[in-house]
Amino acid sequence: MNDDKEPQQGNPWVKSAMIWAGVVFALLLVVSLVENRDGATSGTAIAYSDFRSKIEGGQVKEVSVGPDHIYGTLNNGSKFSTVPVNDPGLIPLLDDYGVKYSGKAEEQPSFWMVLLYQSLPFLLILGVAFFVLRQMQKGGGAGGAMGFGKSKAKLLTEKSGRVTFDDVAGIDEAREELQEIVEFLKDPQKFSRLGGKIPKGALLVGSPGTGKTLLARAIAGEAGVPFFTISGSDFVEMFVGVGASRVRDMFEQAKKNAPCIVFIDEIDAVGRHRGAGLGNGNDEREQTLNQLLVEMDGFESNEGIIIVAATNRPDVLDPALLRPGRFDRQVVVPRPDIEGRVKILEVHMKKVPLAPDVDARTIARGTPGFSGADLANLVNEAALMAARRGKRLVASAEFEAAKDKVMMGAERKSMVMTEDEKKMTAYHEAGHAIVAVHEPASDPIHKATIIPRGRALGMVMRLPERDNYSYHRDKMYANLAVSMGGRVAEEIIFGYDKVSSGASGDIQYATRLARDMVTQWGMSDKLGPLQYEEQQGETFLGYSQSQRVHMSNETAKAIDQEIRRIVEAGYDRAKKVLSDFEAQLHLLANALLEYETLSGDEIKTLLDKGEITRDDGTKIKPSPIPVVGTSIPRSGRRGKGGLGGAAAAGA
Structure with missing residues (x-):
């Protein structure tokens, strides 16, 4: 990175305003000095009656009588002035007391003073007009007056912070695919002499935080060419035609700096499907998109201009934008795998003083599904936590605490809970946790806590042993059973009437999973491998919205019955596990009440040996006796059946 940073330019509007304010201030200062000089020569103003009294008292030495003023000097040397009145006896009075007097013509203002007074308003008017015209005519900026049609694209050069492929980690495939663009910008003849043409546009597709913008800046940094950046929302304004004008101006700027890269972030703001405005084909956004399409593939040649755009919603883009000749290369920027997470952590850890016990691979193994932005936030949280604790190095304990904060939310230790609520939690x-331990297909437990975090009163965090790209049927049924484990434990221990609403999130997750199994993944023997719902949106976003296709009432009823059957099967599996291992349920609940947080290894050791020896030598040996007092009779527990009204109220 270049350390010679260019001094930051000030706002041109502020600079011009300061210049004209200085000119006006100088003019006013000249006028003030002239007036002060006149005041100094005229002396102290006195009343005419006091003037006569001073003459009669013999205090006046000499006077100068003018048509509008009388200036005089007293015997002590001080000067005075007064305004004359129609007094014919003034001259005889002066003669009687021997006062020296003379006539004085009124001074006319100099030519320069007249010119100054008369030209000042015109100078101010000319200054304002010049300022407005300069703002209207300045190039490359849209912030000036009448500059709505100017592009808001910002030009980034090497001096403003160079980013290269060394700063991009974890997305090797996407980086290699864009390496060709860099080679073309460095040596265009290498491709042109073989008749090849570089793609005019590359669309970076990925979920938020995966490094799309960073990757685009790295292309410009590697190629050493100007890099224009603009957001898709910067094109559209309330005035008709402004967006199209800004597109034209952006390409005009790019032509002057070719070869260059134009990066449009969040292009879905302007590149959505046309014709979606309820018949309004003259929509401002559609005009902007039409102009963008023309500029990318029009009669005029835009050689050396490469458009790189980023979006996390490629499904809403107009097909004309994605055809060959425009954005004909789509580069998927996925969430990194474990090797990619290790490289990303190593990049961010270079800026942090680390303790010897920090291992990037260990942290990467415990952060599946994290994007590059998530990992950067994790390292930053660990550094902040070490600073709050007064440490000079960031150790693995801080990374573990930061990971829990990012994944489960901040601890809410100040939240007051009653003993009954703690026992229920x-x-x-x-x-x-017990159901997860005894379900072979379930992911291993990472941590269990009853400390409130985020919006949850407690949490059991499970982490996969490796990155998963697809899920199997047995794991889905295991996840259903684990999600029902909390509700079943409440019913077994506290009784049917004491079930709380704490399982609302579990029920929501189980219902959504069962619905996807039936309607999208074809995992219902009754309904077969058919799709009954259409996905709305991309699957890599971490969520999906579904919409039912047209179906009969009988099919919809069968879908609802299958969803209920699958969720109830998970409930029954959880109930069987907890009934068979009720002693372990009491043992683990007692341990959580006493120590609040247990790791996955501690839970496994506790269930195997009945006690835990921690690193500091303390032993955890909770009592296997129930903490709720007397055991609840089996008749008070819920029998086999559906979810019932309690679950619906909890949801």
Whole structure:
């Protein structure tokens, strides 16, 4: 990175305003000095009656009588002035007291003073007009008056912070695919002599935080060419035709700096499907998109201009934007795998003083699904936490605490919970954990806690042993059973009437999973491998919205019945596990009540040996006796059946 940074330019509007304010201030200062000089020569103003009294008292030495003023000097040397009145006896009075007097013609203002007074308003008017015209005619900026049609694209050069491919990690495939663009910008003849043409546009597709903008800046940094950046929302304004004008102006700027890269972030703001405005084909956004299409593939040649755009919603883009000749290369920027996460962590850890016990691979193994931005935030949170604790190095303990904060939310230790609520939470989370331990297809437990985090009163965090790109049927049924474990534990321990609403999130997750199994993944024997819902949106976004296709009432009823059957099957599996291992449920709940947080290894050791020895030598040996007092009779527990009204109220 170049350390010689260019001094930051000030706002031109502020600079011009300061210049004209200085000119006006100088003019006013000249006028003030002239007036002060006249005041100094005229002396102290006195009343005419006092003037006569001073003459009669013999205090006046000499006077100068003018048509409008009388200036005089007293015997002590001080000067005075007064305004004369129609007094014919003034001259005899002066003669009687021997006062020296003379006539004085009124001074006319000099030519320069007249010119100054008369030209000042015209100078101000000319200054304002010049300022407005300069703002209207300045190139490359849209902030001036009448500059709505100017492009808001910002030009980034090497001096403003160079980014190269060394700063981009974890997305090797996307980087290699864009390396060809860099080679073309460095040596265009290498491709042109073989008749090849570089793609005019590259569309970076990926979920938020995966490094699309950073990758585009790295292309410009590697090629050493100007890099224009603009957001898709900067094109559209309330005035008709402004967006199209800004597109034209942006390409005019790019032609002057070719070869260059124009990066449009969040292009879906302007590149959505045309004709979606309820018949309004003259929409401002559509005009802007039409102009962008013409500029990318029009009669005029835009050689050396490469458009790189980024979006996390490629499904809403207009097909004309994605055809060959425009954005004919789509580069998927996925979430990094474990090797990519290791490289990303190593990049961000270079800026942080690390303790010897920090291992990037260990942290990467415990952060599946994290994007590059998530990992950067993790390193930053660990550094902030070490600073709050007064440490000089960031150790693995800070990274572990930061990971829990990012994944589960900040601890809310100040939240006051009653003993009954703590017991309910402990058994709820213990129910999830026991079912997860005894379900072979379930992911291993990372941590269980009853400390409120975020919006949850407690949490059992499970982490996969490796990155998963697809899920199997047995794992889905295991996840259903684990999600029902908390509700089942409440019913077994506290009874049917004491079930809480704490399982609302679990029920929501189980219902959504069962619905996807039936309607999208064809995992219902009754309904077969058919799709009954259409996905709205991209699957890599972490969520999906679905819409039912047209179907009969009988099919919709069968879908609802299958969803209920699958969720109830998970409930029954969880109930069987917790009934068979009720002693372990009490043991783990007692441990959570006493120590609040247990790691996955500690839970496994506790269930195997009945006690835990921590690193500091303390032993955890909770009592296996139930903490709720007397055991609840089996008749008070819920029998086999559907979810019932309690679950619906909890949801």
